[in-house]
Amino acid sequence: MNGVDKTGSRMQDVWMKNEVVIGLVMVAVLTVIMLTLGLSLVLTILIDAAVFTIVTLSLNLEVGHTGISQFGRVLAVIAGAFVVGAVPGRVLAFLNGLPYGVSYADDAVNYKVVPAISDLLASSLPLSVGFLLFSFLLAAVAGAAVGWLTSRPAIRLKEAYLGISLLAFGDFFMWVGHNWEPLVGGTTAVFVPDPFRVVWGSRFQVVVIVAVIMAFLVYLYLEKLTRSPFGRTLHMVRDCDVAAAVCGKDIVRIRTQSLMIGSALAAVGGALYVIYAGTCTAIGFTRLTWTFWPWAYMMLGGIGSNRGVVLGVLMLTVARTLIITYRSTLFGFLLTWGIDPMWLEYTLMGLVIMLVVLFMPHGLVPAKVESILPAGRVRKAAQEQGFGATVG
């Protein structure tokens, strides 16, 4: 806060920051997990954290930065997951004379076609990379389209009304996918061609590295986007839309842009997830996992704080993964009291949301009020005007 101008206290400021402390604690926790429980668990945590970092950051763009009550995050994730489950495999099937039509998603055909495509991908690195990039691009386009579509009826609504509309839209595609077999196999799911088979021996490690790099790029992109005049406009719409309109901002367009960018990123997250999992199961994309978990991550980390969101995702993913891994072995005793440990994961989510709302409404790393422009430049300009020695 203050003392930014005093170089002596700057180091101290850095060390006292919540995010640094939490970040170091998380690194320590992951190291302990790796040493005691093995690397594969750490990799599982990292892949989950990477996917949910992308999804939750996209949610934070819409909720934290723009003030849209996005209760339908799952919709865009599904758009990305389904389009990657349905399209790129079919394209390759078509090009190679394999069944690509309605029958592609038929379970009796799909389990033979997709491995054949994966074998094809495994034979060529450029083809695999191209397939991966094409999938992400496709997902982003589908996500942006879905973001635009949902924005049309919903954008003029505010707060609760908008939230309920988006919540309702959210489940729409899941049920379409679950019941309309030609899309992604309906109840039986489709396999997704594996562009990582080309590095078969170390597939898991490579997937994790790619996912973490992608999450990091999304973080960098959103940091740049929100610390720009565009980000300032988002914050203006969030803080007071009438005043923003009078200041010349087209609030409908800005909300639409935010929804489209956010949904495109969430769709990339969904695409990454199905490519990693190797299958796309419609019924797996529940609002619980893909809307409410991201909300819990975001609320814990700090709504509006990109850095906080990353840490929130990491913390809760560690907790969630450990619970899922050990709930039956370590928490089996709960059954004697009539509590099924299957539900521990969801109980944790409820508990986190309640505790955050009660004790840390701004999250672990509260969003700060600071100049959108680089601090150094602002201070320099102020000094030139003759009032540099002000509150910093």
Add this chain to the structure above:
Amino acid sequence: MKTLLATEGLTKAFGGLVAVNRVSLEVRENSLTLLIGPNGSGKTTLLNLCTGVLKPDSGRVVFRDQDITGLEPHQIYELGFVRTFQIPMPFIALTVLDNVLGAMRSPGEDPFRAVTKAAWIEREEEHMERALAILEKVGLERHWNMPSASLGAAQLKMLEVARGLASGAKLIALDEPIGGVDPARAGDILTHLTELKKEGITFLVVEHRIDIAAPFADHMYALDRGSIISHGPPDSVLNDPKVIEVYIGRDEAC
């Protein structure tokens, strides 16, 4: 002098209450037009109708010979007409400086160009200089880097004025710019508006503190219960029996 803004038979009712009733007024270019009237006489509603915050039931708003009735506020901003709010509406999670910068147009507002700083940083720095100069004029220079939420009531008023000035508009409608401001500062602000008038900016000012504002006005409109009851040079309006009656009440003894 040319007419910059004109309303023709502007009417707006909220249920049974006719807040603005067939109001026709003219704001001439390069003038400071003062709009007075008791509480509830429809001054703010009139501003809302002119700037697109509310849509009129009937009547027209013409700005620079263009019909702007029913346009959105941001479209009216593009044409060069902005307003400030009587109850300050700051962007609470932005700094004071960013509040002012937000009222300007920046190439970095485009989401594609936003990520490449080189595309907008120069323009932003120019804006920053202008914004800091404006903040100095309204007496907020010491608070430029503070969250706007930390300002007091009168300072928030000044932030509203600063945002209006920053927009670079031809016509700025100020809704009670000196309400709650000490008389010395209020005089400074009005003097500053007079200086800006010389640069070609026109002002439409809603104000209760007639004693301070009237000397700066070129033209005056008095509103009561949604209708214009008097208009003309400030002196004649202030001496109009209808205006005196509205403000002081009828002398029943006479």
